[in-house]
Amino acid sequence: MLVASRSLCLNKVLSSNKKLIFNSTRTYLLDTSAGGGFSSFNKREQAKENQFIRNLEKEQLARIRDEIKRHKEELATLENKINEISKRHKDGEETSKD
Known part of the structure; x- marks a missing residue:
């Protein structure tokens, strides 16, 4: 083939x-x-190859989903840090005005 x-x-x-x-x-x-045309051996080999490809694609999708999840968590952490710094900055401005 x-x-x-x-x-x-x-x-x-x-x-x-x-x-x-x-x-x-x-x-x-x-x-x-x-x-x-296709013999039963060829059909079996094609089925094995297709199954291998499907499994490989599933593994790749799982890794990509995990990476996206990790990035979302990191983004949420960074946003929380930004909010904390912004809040401290606003609080600092209000105390300096008094």
């Missing part, structure tokens, strides 16, 4: 014994000249 870039495969004209199969994550270029 040859794996090629989606953008490259879309622009190529393939001969009658070649077939493009599009997947959400990648493009497969398969030689179906034997007439069989």
Whole structure:
């Protein structure tokens, strides 16, 4: 099985014994000249690859969500510090006027 870039495969004209199969994550270029298309082995391998990609994407999304959560917490902490400093600054101005 040859794996090629989606953008490259879309622009190529393939001969009658070649077939493009599009997947959400990648493009497969398969030689179906034997007439069989996907064998059960190929289907199983594709399912394993797709499952691997889905798991990888889930892990990446989880890491990104954790990072966003961490950044939001840091932002909230910084905002609290700004509010405290602003409050002290205002209190300092009021006491100096008296």
